[in-house]
Amino acid sequence: MNRLVNFTQGLNSLIQSAQNTQRSNKKVSTDMFINLAKLDHVVFKLKGYDAAFKDNHSFVxxxxxxxxxxxxxxxxxxxxxxxxxxxxxxxxxxxxxxxxVRVVPNYIEKERL
Structure with missing residues (x-):
C-alpha cells in the first residue's frame, strides 16, 4: 500500500510540474509574440514614413x-x-x-497643393 501511495504522490508531482511548465511556456510564447508584434509596428511605421518621403502614394x-x-x-x-x-x-x-500612419501621405500631398 505504501508503494502505491508513493507512486501516486510521485505521479501527482510529475503532473503538477508538467502543468507548471506548460503555463511557463505559454507565458514565454505570449511575451515573444507581443514583442514580435511591437517590432511589426515599428516596421509598419518605418514603411509609412518611407512611402511618405518617397512620395509613394500607391503603397498599401x-x-x-x-x-x-x-x-x-x-x-x-x-x-x-x-x-x-x-x-x-x-x-x-x-x-x-x-x-x-495611414494618413501621413495625405498630409504631404495637401502641403504640395
Missing part, C-alpha cells in the same frame, strides 16, 4: 485588423479578455497607430 497600408497583432488580438485574446473594459481600450489605441 495595413489596417489594424489585418496585421499580425490585430489578427491575434481579435481571435485568441478576444476569447479570453473580450469582455474586459481594457480590451476595447487596447483596440482603440492600436487602431489609432494604424490610422495615424
Amino acid at each position: 497600408f495595413q489596417n489594424h485588423t489585418s496585421c499580425r497583432f490585430g489578427k491575434w488580438y481579435l481571435d485568441e485574446v478576444k476569447e479570453l479578455f473580450g469582455k474586459a473594459a481594457s480590451y476595447k481600450k487596447v483596440d482603440a489605441m492600436h487602431k489609432s497607430i494604424h490610422d495615424n
Whole structure:
C-alpha cells in the first residue's frame, strides 16, 4: 500500500510540474509574440514614413485588423479578455497607430497643393 501511495504522490508531482511548465511556456510564447508584434509596428511605421518621403502614394497600408497583432488580438485574446473594459481600450489605441500612419501621405500631398 505504501508503494502505491508513493507512486501516486510521485505521479501527482510529475503532473503538477508538467502543468507548471506548460503555463511557463505559454507565458514565454505570449511575451515573444507581443514583442514580435511591437517590432511589426515599428516596421509598419518605418514603411509609412518611407512611402511618405518617397512620395509613394500607391503603397498599401495595413489596417489594424489585418496585421499580425490585430489578427491575434481579435481571435485568441478576444476569447479570453473580450469582455474586459481594457480590451476595447487596447483596440482603440492600436487602431489609432494604424490610422495615424495611414494618413501621413495625405498630409504631404495637401502641403504640395
